[in-house]
Amino acid sequence: MRPAALLLALAPVAAFGQQIDRTQVPALEKPPALKLPTLERASLPNGVTLQLVQQHELPLVQVTLVIAGGTKLDARQPGLASFTTRMLTEGAGTRDANALQGELAFLGAQLFASAASDAFTISLNVPKRTLGEALDLLGDVVLRPTFRAADVRRQRDLRLASILQRRDNANVLASLAFSQAVFPAGHPYHQPTDGDSASTASLDSATVRAFYAQTFVPERAKFIIVGDVTVPEMRGLLARRFESWPRGTTARTMAAVTARPVANSAVKIYLVDKPNAAQSVIYLGAPGAERLSPDYPALMVMNTILGGSFSSRLMSNLRETKGYTYGITSRFSWAPLAGPFVISSSVRTGVTDSALVEVFKEVKMLRDLPVDATELERAKAYVALGVPQRFETIGQIAAQLVDLGTFSLPLASLGDFVAKVNQVTAADVQRVARQYLPAETATLVVVGDIAKIRAGIEALKLGSISVLDVQQVAR
Amino acid sequence: MRNLLLLAILVPALAAGQGPLRVPATVDTLPNGLTLIIHEDHSVPIVTTNVWFHVGSGDEKPGRTGFAHLFEHLMFMGSQNAPYPQFDRLLEAAGANNNGSTTEDRTNYYEEGPSTALPLMIWLEADRMGWLLPTMDAPKVDLQRDVVKNERRQSYENQPYGLVYDYLPKLMYPAGHPYNWPVIGSMTDLSAASLEDVKDFFRRYYAPNNATLVVAGDVKPDDVRALVRRYFADIPRGPALERPAPAPFTVKDTAITLEDRVQLPRLFMNWHTVKGWHADDAALEIASYVLTGSRTSRLTQALVYAGELATGVQAYQDGKRLDGDFMLVATARPGKGLDTLRTVIDAELAKLAAEGPTARELEEAKNATEASFLRGIQQVSGKADRLNAYYYQTGNPDSFQADLDRYKAVTAADVQRVVKQYLRASRVMASVVPQGKLDLAAKKGVIQ
Numbered sequence: 060m061r062p063a064a065l066l067l068a069l070a071p072v073a074a075f076g077q078q079i080d081r082t083q084v085p086a087l088e089k090p091p092a093l094k095l096p097t098l099e100r101a102s103l104p105n106g107v108t109l110q111l112v113q114q115h116e117l118p119l120v121q122v123t124l125v126i127a128g129g130t131k132l133d134a135r136q137p138g139l140a141s142f143t144t145r146m147l148t149e150g151a152g153t154r155d156a157n158a159l160q161g162e163l164a165f166l167g168a169q170l171f172a173s174a175a176s177d178a179f180t181i182s183l184n185v186p187k188r189t190l191g192e193a194l195d196l197l198g199d200v201v202l203r204p205t206f207r208a209a210d211v212r213r214q215r216d217l218r219l220a221s222i223l224q225r226r227d228n229a230n231v232l233a234s235l236a237f238s239q240a241v242f243p244a245g246h247p248y249h250q251p252t253d254g255d256s257a258s259t260a261s262l263d264s265a266t267v268r269a270f271y272a273q274t275f276v277p278e279r280a281k282f283i284i285v286g287d288v289t290v291p292e293m294r295g296l297l298a299r300r301f302e303s304w305p306r307g308t309t310a311r312t313m314a315a316v317t318a319r320p321v322a323n324s325a326v327k328i329y330l331v332d333k334p335n336a337a338q339s340v341i342y343l344g345a346p347g348a349e350r351l352s353p354d355y356p357a358l359m360v361m362n363t364i365l366g367g368s369f370s371s372r373l374m375s376n377l378r379e380t381k382g383y384t385y386g387i388t389s390r391f392s393w394a395p396l397a398g399p400f401v402i403s404s405s406v407r408t409g410v411t412d413s414a415l416v417e418v419f420k421e422v423k424m425l426r427d428l429p430v431d432a433t434e435l436e437r438a439k440a441y442v443a444l445g446v447p448q449r450f451e452t453i454g455q456i457a458a459q460l461v462d463l464g465t466f467s468l469p470l471a472s473l474g475d476f477v478a479k480v481n482q483v484t485a486a487d488v489q490r491v492a493r494q495y496l497p498a499e500t501a502t503l504v505v506v507g508d509i510a511k512i513r514a515g516i517e518a519l520k521l522g523s524i525s526v527l528d529v530q531q532v533a534r
Numbered sequence: 535m536r537n538l539l540l541l542a543i544l545v546p547a548l549a550a551g552q553g554p555l556r557v558p559a560t561v562d563t564l565p566n567g568l569t570l571i572i573h574e575d576h577s578v579p580i581v582t583t584n585v586w587f588h589v590g591s592g593d594e595k596p597g598r599t600g601f602a603h604l605f606e607h608l609m610f611m612g613s614q615n616a617p618y619p620q621f622d623r624l625l626e627a628a629g630a631n632n633n634g635s636t637t638e639d640r641t642n643y644y645e646e647g648p649s650t651a652l653p654l655m656i657w658l659e660a661d662r663m664g665w666l667l668p669t670m671d672a673p674k675v676d677l678q679r680d681v682v683k684n685e686r687r688q689s690y691e692n693q694p695y696g697l698v699y700d701y702l703p704k705l706m707y708p709a710g711h712p713y714n715w716p717v718i719g720s721m722t723d724l725s726a727a728s729l730e731d732v733k734d735f736f737r738r739y740y741a742p743n744n745a746t747l748v749v750a751g752d753v754k755p756d757d758v759r760a761l762v763r764r765y766f767a768d769i770p771r772g773p774a775l776e777r778p779a780p781a782p783f784t785v786k787d788t789a790i791t792l793e794d795r796v797q798l799p800r801l802f803m804n805w806h807t808v809k810g811w812h813a814d815d816a817a818l819e820i821a822s823y824v825l826t827g828s829r830t831s832r833l834t835q836a837l838v839y840a841g842e843l844a845t846g847v848q849a850y851q852d853g854k855r856l857d858g859d860f861m862l863v864a865t866a867r868p869g870k871g872l873d874t875l876r877t878v879i880d881a882e883l884a885k886l887a888a889e890g891p892t893a894r895e896l897e898e899a900k901n902a903t904e905a906s907f908l909r910g911i912q913q914v915s916g917k918a919d920r921l922n923a924y925y926y927q928t929g930n931p932d933s934f935q936a937d938l939d940r941y942k943a944v945t946a947a948d949v950q951r952v953v954k955q956y957l958r959a960s961r962v963m964a965s966v967v968p969q970g971k972l973d974l975a976a977k978k979g980v981i982q
Contacts, residue, residue: 078768079764079765079768081614081615081657081660081661081665081765082615084616084624084654084657085653085654085656085657086653087628087650087651087653087654088650089650090579090628090629090648090649090650090651091579091648091649091650091752094579116577116912117908117911117912118908119905119908119909119912156829156839157829157830157835157839160828160829160830161828161829161830161898164827164828164829164830164898164901164902165894165897165898165901166901167901167902167904167905167906168905169905184909185905186904186905186908189901213839213842216842216867217838217845217867219868220798220845220867220868221845223797223798223868224694224796224797224798224845226797227694227795227796227797228694229692333795334795335795336692337687337691337692338684338687338688338691338692368622368626368631369622369626369631369632370619370622370623370626375619378681378684379618379619379677379681380677382676382677382680382681382684383684384681384684385681385682385684385685385687385688386688405684405687405688405692406684407683407684407687433627436627437623437626437627438626440626440627440628440629441626441627441629441631443629444628444629444630444647444648445629445631445647447578447579447580447648448578448580448646448647450578451577451578451580451912451913451914452909452912452913453912454909454912
């Protein structure tokens with residue numbers, strides 16, 4: 060490799076003198092080694108732990124409270140966890156919903172509460188100068204939500220309206236139909252995290268209050284802080300506001316999931332009708348892999364090659380060679396339980412069947428043939444060297460820590476990840492492609508104009524076809 | 535956007551707490567007219583390049599719309615020394631990603647990756663600026679034309695409420711105005727583009743004197759200057775370009791109704807306002823915050839919370855380079871019609887025009903804008919794009935504080951005046967209703 064320093068030293072001469080040789084791709088220096096942020100730890104007097112990364116570039120602070128639990132606790136009433144979390148910011152302490160939101164906006168603060176499959180997350184992003192006042196509000200939101208009946212009813216009505224609007228969006232319909240087909244009732248991924256209209260219609264303040272009391276417990280909580288602060292400073296600010304959080308309550312147990320994803324013995328096709336749709340939305344996939352699988356690094360590389368980057372095989376083929384689509388991607392959803400693996404795209408109605416032929420062809424090729432060295436090295440570099448870009452903003456850093464925490468992985472595991480990605484071989488890629496990429500047992504959902512696409516799909520003889528009703532998919 | 539995988543849009547906003555907010559940048563101009571802007575930031579070992587070609591859909595001719603955006607795509611299709619598909623492949627092999635976007639006024643192209651990928655980024659950008667045409671042929675144009683048509687289907691035809699964006703430009707701007715058509719163009723015009731049309735458009739607009747290149751991140755400025763000179767210096771200057779200011783006009787009071795395959799009706803209300811950085815631009819943005827910026831904002835309260843008529847409402851001032859408009863969008867709740875929403879909106883606008891915002895509302899708007907401004911400059915990619923935007927708008931890339939000061943200076947009287955002057959005037963209303971539910975549309979109404 061030609062060192063870049065030499066190249067730069069020659070630059071002025073070349074620029075104003077003779078022609079430079081443009082056919083030569085510039086030689087690149089070795090990329091910088093991964094440098095991870097420094098993580099400090101402490102705990103509050105009541106035992107709640109705190110992780111902190113100092114970032115003094117801008118006067119901003121992000122405080123994220125993570126409470127283990129999440130939507131896996133609401134199996135009996137889909138949407139309850141996410142709705143309860145949403146209600147935290149609709150009135151707390153002495154402030155009603157308007158006063159609370161008005162105060163936050165006045166402080167330049169953003170406060171979001173959400174429920175993921177395995178945790179509740181309440182995150183505050185605030186300019187340093189209003190941190191104290193904003194933490195008062197965070198304390199109220201976490202410890203003293205009001206769940207007034209009128210506020211619960213209003214938010215419930217808004218959520219019912221948004222559930223109704225799922226029917227408008229072909230991507231949403233495809234995603235819902237796919238999850239319902241691949242994960243059986245009783246599995247946490249069967250239902251959307253926001254629930255359905257039936258489970259939402261019965262939400263009231265008593266239900267929400269009971270769920271809150273059993274789930275938002277300090278035993279399962281930790282703070283993740285990133286920004287223009289130090290540990291002693293933050294410890295003091297938080298201790299004062301969270302010392303009264305009562306421990307030892309009866310927490311709702313987190314039962315193990317026993318329901319297994321559906322194992323297809325042949326390709327199963329589900330069609331959802333959207334008369335006159337200009338495009339068909341395709342979702343093709345299967346149950347994926349668990350985040351803690353030892354195959355994780357190889358799967359990331361394999362997916363980059365298949366559909367995880369601009370130069371991926373699916374993009375090159377269906378977008379840049381055939382012109383069937385504006386974009387096609389493939390992805391695993393990483394969670395403690397194996398989430399879905401999905402190849403998704405919107406394709407022109409008239410080429411729906413041709414697009415499916417190409418997608419299956421690409422899947423089979425990755426399973427049948429080893430990738431060449433250039434393509435493999437490119438994918439490895441793209442995955443491994445992309446890691447530092449996850450650490451630019453305080454929100455990104457916090458998100459990385461939350462994500463790693465979900466899997467009890469230390470920050471340093473990202474260094475291991477990079478090392479493991481660099482060790483992935485063509486044989487590894489082929490092995491995980493064979494193991495995880497569906498071909499003969501895939502689940503396929505197509506949302507489009509059935510009158511125009513059905514015959515073409517049938518002619519492919521991929522597998523059995525069922526038609527799903529929009530009202531049933533988005534119910 | 536070239537693709538939906540990535541998105542990075544920044545909303546300009548308001549003043550920092552202590553001291554002037556600065557993103558120091560140097561400006562150099564090469565003899566061929568290329569402007570180079572460098573910002574050094576060593577906080578993360580990454581670099582971003584961000585090229586703005588000062589060409590957008592506003593530079594297109596009627597009958598040949600969608601070219602600037604089509605070019606956004608063609609610029610990734612290979613050049614003499616980096617034939618397709620090397621652009622993406624080489625960058626990804628260096629751990630970098632890339633994308634582009636097009637507006638009425640400009641097209642940007644950006645890369646982000648490890649700081650060591652910079653020579654590659656510069657070489658690739660230079661090659662497609664100087665040597666794109668030798669490899670441009672009809673099959674490439676045809677192929678990307680198809681991709682763009684798919685993008686249009688995805689963003690308009692197959693997007694709930696998406697078709698309204700086809701109608702608004704021609705109702706808001708008169709024939710002959712550069713903003714009279716949508717950025718993505720029409721299917722007919724995209725089909726009509728010939729290889730020669732495409733080549734002419736490139737020769738005119740994709741020259742160094744019509745471009746600015748920002749390099750931001752973990753770099754040494756002198757190294758960057760040498761590298762950029764090395765690769766860009768012998769790209770010839772293009773023709774001088776002029777953009778005459780469009781003739782003044784008044785929007786005709788209009789109400790249209792479109793049927794769409796949607797569950798809930800949605801109302802779009804648009805007023806002709808002012809271009810970006812006009813004296814009234816910041817006041818209009820503050821007005822949009824007072825109306826819909828937070829939960830306690832006036833329209834959010836009246837429509838979503840107290841009235842329970844809408845599922846949501848948003849407003850924004852869109853001050854472009856040559857002109858601007860203000861858009862308000864509200865979606866009705868199940869069982870509610872759009873005319874009820876219109877009545878409430880008109881009453882709130884009349885009230886704001888009569889009384890102006892409260893001191894607290896004004897301060898909240900300024901604080902929120904300040905905070906979002908700080909959040910927006912955390913990433914080098916965001917800073918790079920702002921540096922390019924500011925250079926285009928003001929001639930000074932580090933106009934962060936100047937931009938903040940515009941908002942700081944807005945008074946309650948300013949907000950009251952701009953609401954009265956612009957948002958109580960003729961407007962274009964579009965009701966998008968579920969099929970067969972024409973009775974849910976808003977009526978034109980009389981503005982008192």
